[in-house]
Amino acid sequence: MRKKQMMHVSKVTSIALDTVEMVLKNKEVSQTAVPGQFLHIAVPGHTLRRPVSIADVNRDDDTITILFKTIGTGTKELASVKQGSELDVLGPNGNGFPVDTIKPSTVLLIGGGIGVPPLYYLAKSLAEKGCHVISVLGFQTKDYVFYEDQFKAIGKTYIVTDDGSYGHKGLVTDVLSDIGSFETYFSCGPLPMLKAVRHHLKDTPGYLSLEERMGCGIGACYACVIPTNDEVGYKKICQHGPVFKSEEVQL
Amino acid sequence: MRKKQMMHVSKVTSIALDTVEMVLKNKEVSQTAVPGQFLHIAVPGHTLRRPVSIADVNRDDDTITILFKTIGTGTKELASVKQGSELDVLGPNGNGFPVDTIKPSTVLLIGGGIGVPPLYYLAKSLAEKGCHVISVLGFQTKDYVFYEDQFKAIGKTYIVTDDGSYGHKGLVTDVLSDIGSFETYFSCGPLPMLKAVRHHLKDTPGYLSLEERMGCGIGACYACVIPTNDEVGYKKICQHGPVFKSEEVQL
Amino acid sequence: MTNSLAVNLPGLSLKNPVMPASGCFGFGREYSQYYDLSKLGAIIMKAATGTKRFGNPTPRVAETASGMLNAIGLQNPGVDEIIRTEVPFLAAYDTNIIANVAGSTIEEYVYVAETFNQAADVDALELNISCPNVKEGGIQFGTDADMAARITEKVKRASQKPVYVKLSPNVTDIVTMAKAVEAAGADGLSMINTLTGMQIHLPSCKPLLANQTGGLSGPAIKPIAVRMIYEVKQHVNIPIIGMGGIQTAEEVLEFLLAGANAVAVGTANFQNPLVCVEIIEQLPAILKKYGFKSVNDAVGKGIMYDKSNISCP
Amino acid sequence: MTNSLAVNLPGLSLKNPVMPASGCFGFGREYSQYYDLSKLGAIIMKAATGTKRFGNPTPRVAETASGMLNAIGLQNPGVDEIIRTEVPFLAAYDTNIIANVAGSTIEEYVYVAETFNQAADVDALELNISCPNVKEGGIQFGTDADMAARITEKVKRASQKPVYVKLSPNVTDIVTMAKAVEAAGADGLSMINTLTGMQIHLPSCKPLLANQTGGLSGPAIKPIAVRMIYEVKQHVNIPIIGMGGIQTAEEVLEFLLAGANAVAVGTANFQNPLVCVEIIEQLPAILKKYGFKSVNDAVGKGIMYDKSNISCP
Ligand SMILES: Cc1cc2nc3c(=O)[nH]c(=O)nc-3n(C[C@H](O)[C@H](O)[C@H](O)COP(=O)(O)OP(=O)(O)OC[C@H]3O[C@@H](n4cnc5c(N)ncnc54)[C@H](O)[C@@H]3O)c2cc1C
Numbered sequence A, B: 001m002r003k004k005q006m007m008h009v010s011k012v013t014s015i016a017l018d019t020v021e022m023v024l025k026n027k028e029v030s031q032t033a034v035p036g037q038f039l040h041i042a043v044p045g046h047t048l049r050r051p052v053s054i055a056d057v058n059r060d061d062d063t064i065t066i067l068f069k070t071i072g073t074g075t076k077e078l079a080s081v082k083q084g085s086e087l088d089v090l091g092p093n094g095n096g097f098p099v100d101t102i103k104p105s106t107v108l109l110i111g112g113g114i115g116v117p118p119l120y121y122l123a124k125s126l127a128e129k130g131c132h133v134i135s136v137l138g139f140q141t142k143d144y145v146f147y148e149d150q151f152k153a154i155g156k157t158y159i160v161t162d163d164g165s166y167g168h169k170g171l172v173t174d175v176l177s178d179i180g181s182f183e184t185y186f187s188c189g190p191l192p193m194l195k196a197v198r199h200h201l202k203d204t205p206g207y208l209s210l211e212e213r214m215g216c217g218i219g220a221c222y223a224c225v226i227p228t229n230d231e232v233g234y235k236k237i238c239q240h241g242p243v244f245k246s247e248e249v250q251l
Numbered sequence C, D: 001m002t003n004s005l006a007v008n009l010p011g012l013s014l015k016n017p018v019m020p021a022s023g024c025f026g027f028g029r030e031y032s033q034y035y036d037l038s039k040l041g042a043i044i045m046k047a048a049t050g051t052k053r054f055g056n057p058t059p060r061v062a063e064t065a066s067g068m069l070n071a072i073g074l075q076n077p078g079v080d081e082i083i084r085t086e087v088p089f090l091a092a093y094d095t096n097i098i099a100n101v102a103g104s105t106i107e108e109y110v111y112v113a114e115t116f117n118q119a120a121d122v123d124a125l126e127l128n129i130s131c132p133n134v135k136e137g138g139i140q141f142g143t144d145a146d147m148a149a150r151i152t153e154k155v156k157r158a159s160q161k162p163v164y165v166k167l168s169p170n171v172t173d174i175v176t177m178a179k180a181v182e183a184a185g186a187d188g189l190s191m192i193n194t195l196t197g198m199q200i201h202l203p204s205c206k207p208l209l210a211n212q213t214g215g216l217s218g219p220a221i222k223p224i225a226v227r228m229i230y231e232v233k234q235h236v237n238i239p240i241i242g243m244g245g246i247q248t249a250e251e252v253l254e255f256l257l258a259g260a261n262a263v264a265v266g267t268a269n270f271q272n273p274l275v276c277v278e279i280i281e282q283l284p285a286i287l288k289k290y291g292f293k294s295v296n297d298a299v300g301k302g303i304m305y306d307k308s309n310i311s312c313p
C-alpha cells in the first residue's frame, strides 16, 4: 500500500534569487525515487498540495533534494519551513525518464527555469550509465542561475539567459546549432520552450517533462490531462507523466 | 492613534489540564493595561481574533501574562506558538474594573474557569490599594485548578470544584454563606454562574465581567452586545465592557 | 452488538455513512493503492455521459481560500466503457457502488441511466443535474425546478435503481428544488454540488481556468452546505447524502445533525488520500463524545423547528 | 500629475477606490482611532432603518474556514438619530459618505431614503435589499427581480441621491437581478452581500447563531463575488462597487479586472483594522507591477467575451 510520507527537513538553502534548495530525509522515498518523478507536498494553510520535482537523491543518507522557485503563496510558505520540521508528502509520484532504456551514448539535456531541477538527477544517472551528457540551461537573468557548477562537473554545459546578463543571450534553442550530434534529448521547462525544442529537434528521439496545475497528484481528478496522439486521446501528467515521448503528446 | 501591537512571546507554560500561561512583552500595552481589560489576539489561520483577558501585568519588565484554556482550534493554535515568536494583538481593549473608585475595604472576588484569569490582576491591584481580598474560585475538577497559591498569597481563597475532587464540592455560590461581610464583589465566569452570583448578592454592589463571541473587538461590528437597563437599551461588551455594574445589564 | 455506523438507505445498506464524492475519487483505482476500498460505506463514481468526453482545456483547477475551483468538464470514457472496465474493478470490493449520471440532453441522461440499469453491480444512481441543457440555451437542469423534475421523472422511468438527485446550490430557493425532485420520484437527495466561482490570473489578466468559471468546493462552502441541508430536511421525507467541505469526523456529525443521513467527502481526498478511512475510524468516538448512540441517532438532531427569530443578517 | 487611484462614480468623486463595507466599520468612530478616515475613498455606513432596532440575540457571529457568519440583525439607532449624531462626525473627514438603506417594508425603505435625502453630507445611498419583506411572507427583496425593481424605483423617486443597489448573491441568476434594478433606475450596483450559511454547535447540538442562519463573508466567498461581478459587468452599463473577501491590493486588482469600478472591504477590517489604508498605500505599486496606468485603466480588462467553451464543471 502507498502511504503519506513524513519527510524530515534536514537543510534549507537559498541558492539563487527566489530559489531554494531543500534536503528532505526519508528512507522509503529516497530508495525508490527515479529521475523525473515528483513529490506532491502539503503546504500549511493551502487546500492543494504543490508538485515539486526530485532534483537529486542520495541513497546513502536517505535524502532527496528539491529545488524550487518562490513564485506564489505556497512556495513562499514552503521556503519558510524550518530545518528540523516535517513535511507531509505524497511520492515519489509519476513516471520518470526512461534511464534504463538509454544506451551509453551522447545525450542532450535542455532545461528552462524551474524545469532545470529534474534534469540534474537525470544527468547524474545518465553519466553513471556511461552516457556523454551535454546540458543547455536557460534562466531569466544572471541572478536566477543555479547549479551551473554541478552540471559542469558532469559534462559540457551551456548557460543561456533571456537578457544575456550571463552566458549566451536569448533562448535555449539559439545554442542548439553549436552542439554537435547526440542520440537522444531530454527537456523540461515552460510550454513555449518545449514547443520550440521539439520543433528544432523533430528528427531526434526525445523526452519532455510537462507541467500542469494539479489537484490529487495521483491520477484521480483529471485536472492535469494532456492530449495525446494514441487512441485514448489523453494522458494524465501526474500519473502517466510528467515525462512523455516527444511525439506522444500534443503541446 | 491606536495601533496593532506586536507582542514578543517570552514564556509559554502549561499550568493545569488544557490550561496555558503565556508571558507577552510589549512596553506600550503593559504600561497602559488595567485589570479586566483584554487583548484581541490574531491567531494564524483564523479569520477572527481571539479575546483573552489580561491576567497579570509587570510594569518593570514590560510584560503581560495571559492564562487561557485550550478549548478549540484557535486556543490550541495559540498554545502551540513558540517562545521567541511575535503575536499580533489589539489592546488593551475594553473597560476594566473600576479599581480607582474602590476604597480600602473588604472585597469578594468570584471566578469560574476561564473567568478566573482577570481576577488575579484585579486581586493584586485591590490588595495594593489596601483592600482585604477574599477569593472564591470555581473549577470543573482538581486537574483544572490553577493559580491557587497566587491567590492565597493575596488573601483567603476558597477553591470549589464541580465534582468535589478538590476543595469544596459544588458551585461557587454554595460557599458564599460561609464568607463574612464584604462591601463589593467582582465576578467573572460562565453566564449561569454570573446569574446565580448576582441573585445571591443582589443587595451588595458588584461588578461582572462578561463574555460574548466577538468580531472586531473594538466596538464597530455590534457582534457582542448585551441588553442594558438604561435608555439606550444595550452596550457593547468589547467596548463598554467587558466589566459592567451588576444591575446595569440584563443577563 | 450492532454496528453504530450502519445506515440503510434506498438501495444502499452502508456499513458506515462515509463515501468519496463523485469526481474526487475517479473510479477508485488510484485510492485503492492507499487503502482497502472495502472500508468505505460506498463509492460514488466519477460522472458518466452517454459517450466518451474529453472535458475542458487546462488549466482545470485553481486554489482558493480554504477551497478550490474545478472545471474538469465531465471527462470520462462513456457509460458503456465504465461498465465494461471500471464497475468490475470496484465490484471486487465489499462496498456499495453509486453511479453519477450526467449529460447534455434529457435523452443522454436517460440513455446513461438505462445503461447503468443493466449493470447488476451498480447499487444506485446519483443524478448530476448541474449540467447545462444544450437544447434549452445551456441553462443548468439543476437551476430550474421544472427541468429538474422532468429529468428526474424520465430517469426514474428508465431505471429500477434508486435515484439520488444531486442538487445544485446555485439557486435562490433550494427547498423548492428539493420538493420538486421529491415529487418527481427521487428516492433521495445528494447535496451540495459546487458553487459557481471564478479566479482571475493577474499576470495573464484573464480567468485562470480555461473554462473561465469553475465549481467552488472545499471547507469554504461548508456553511452553505449545512444551511441548505438544514432547510431541505424540514421539507422532504427522502434521505439526504450531505457533502461540502467535510474534512473531519466532527464535521460529519455537524452534517448529520443538520439532517444528512450519510455524507460524501470530495476535495479533502486531495489533501489527504486517507481522509475517508481516518474519518470512519474516528467517527464512533466522536458520536460517543457528543452523546449519540449511533449515526441514525444523530440525524436531524440539530434542527430547531422554531424559526420565529429568523431575520436579516 | 493626475492621481492614478482617482475614480468618479455617480455622486462620488473618490480619491481612491477603497471603502469599508457596510456593517464592518460601524459609523467610523472606532476605526478613526486607528487612522485618519480622510485617507479612505468613501465610507459606507452601517445599515439604517426607519426606527431604532436592537437586532438579533447573541451569539451573532461564528468563525468559518477563511470566513465568518454574521447575524447582527440590522441593529442601529434609526435613520434620524444617525443623521443627528453619526453623519456630522463623518462629515468632518475629507471623504465620501454612503448611507446603507434597509427596512422590512417598501414604505420603511422609502422613509429612510427620503430622510437621508435631506442630509446634505450624505453623497449616495446603498440599497440593502437582502432583507426579508415582512408583508410578503419574509421573502428577501433581493431574491425576487420584480420586488427588487419595485423597491429601486420607489427609492429613486424618494431621493435625489444616486442609488447603488446592493445585490444578494443568494440567487439563481445574478444577471437578471442586475438588469432589473438597472432598468428600474439604479445608478450603480454594489455586490456582493453575504451568502446565507449556518454552523451547528456540536456541544449544544443546535445552530451556533441565535438567528440560526447567518451571512457568510470573507475570503471564502471571493471566487463567487468575482464570478458574479464578471458576469454582471457584461450585461449592465452602470458602475459596480465590488466586494467579497478582499484582503490585499492584488485582490482589489482582481475585482477591477473582473469589472468592478471601486471596491469595499468588510470582514478583513476585523483581522486588521488598518487593512483599508494598507491596501490604498500598496495599490499604485500593484497597478504598476501588472502594467496598468490607473484604476480606471484596469476596470473590466480581465473579461474574455468569448464564452464558447463554458461547460459543466
Ligand atoms: C510535475 C511538476 C514538477 C514541478 N517541479 C518543480 C520544481 O522542481 N521546482 C519548482 O520551482 N517548481 C516546480 N513545479 C512548479 C510548481 O509546482 C509551482 O511553481 C508551484 O506549485 C507554485 O505554487 P505557488 O503556491 O507558489 O504559486 P501559486 O500561483 O500561488 O499557486 C496557485 C496554484 O497553482 C498551482 N501552480 C502555479 N504554478 C504552477 C506550475 N508552474 N505548475 C503546476 N502548478 C502550478 C499551484 O500548485 C497552486 O495549486 C513543478 C510542477 C509540476 C507539475
Ligand SMILES: Cc1cc2nc3c(=O)[nH]c(=O)nc-3n(C[C@H](O)[C@H](O)[C@H](O)COP(=O)(O)OP(=O)(O)OC[C@H]3O[C@@H](n4cnc5c(N)ncnc54)[C@H](O)[C@@H]3O)c2cc1C
Pocket (backbone or CB within 6 Å): B038, B048, B049, B050, B051, B052, B053, B054, B067, B068, B069, B070, B071, B072, B073, B074, B075, B076, B114, B117, B118, B210, B211, B212, B213, B214, B242, D062, D063
Ligand atoms: C472579554 C473576554 C475575555 C476572555 N478571557 C479569557 C481568558 O482570559 N482565558 C481564556 O481561556 N478564555 C478567555 N475568553 C474566552 C476565549 O475568548 C475563548 O475560549 C476562545 O475565543 C475560544 O477560541 P477557540 O478557537 O479555541 O474556540 P472555538 O470554539 O473554536 O472558537 C470559535 C469562535 O468562537 C469564539 N468563542 C468560543 N468560545 C468563546 C467564549 N467563551 N467567549 C468568546 N468567544 C468565544 C472564538 O473567539 C471564535 O471566534 C475570553 C473571552 C472574552 C469575550
Ligand SMILES: Cc1cc2nc3c(=O)[nH]c(=O)nc-3n(C[C@H](O)[C@H](O)[C@H](O)COP(=O)(O)O)c2cc1C
Pocket (backbone or CB within 6 Å): A215, A221, C021, C022, C023, C024, C046, C047, C070, C072, C074, C100, C128, C166, C192, C193, C194, C216, C217, C218, C219, C221, C243, C244, C245, C246, C264, C265, C266, C267, C268, D313
Ligand atoms: C475535481 C472535482 C471534480 C468533481 N466532479 C464531479 C462530478 O463529476 N460529478 C458530480 O456530481 N460532482 C462532482 N464534483 C463535486 C463533488 O462531488 C462535491 O459535490 C463537491 O466538491 C463538494 O464537496 P467537497 O467540498 O467535499 O469537495 C467534483 C468536485 C471536484 C473538486
Ligand SMILES: Cc1cc2nc3c(=O)[nH]c(=O)nc-3n(C[C@H](O)[C@H](O)[C@H](O)COP(=O)(O)O)c2cc1C
Pocket (backbone or CB within 6 Å): B215, B221, C313, D021, D022, D023, D024, D046, D047, D070, D072, D074, D100, D128, D166, D192, D193, D194, D216, D217, D218, D219, D221, D243, D244, D245, D246, D264, D265, D266, D267, D268
Ligand atoms: C458583521 C457584518 C455586518 C454586516 N452588515 C451589513 C449591513 O448592515 N448592510 C449591508 O448591506 N451589508 C452588511 N454586511 C455585508 C458586507 O457589507 C459585505 O457585503 C460582505 O461582508 C462581503 O464583504 P467581505 O467579505 O469583505 O466582508 C455585513 C457583513 C458583516 C461581516
Ligand code: FES
Pocket (backbone or CB within 6 Å): A213, A214, A215, A216, A217, A218, A219, A220, A221, A222, A223, A224, A225, A236, A237, A238, A239
Ligand atoms: S492531478 Fe488529479 S489527475 Fe493529475
Ligand code: FES
Pocket (backbone or CB within 6 Å): B213, B214, B215, B216, B217, B218, B219, B220, B221, B222, B223, B224, B225, B236, B237, B238, B239
Ligand atoms: S466585537 Fe465588534 S462590537 Fe464588539
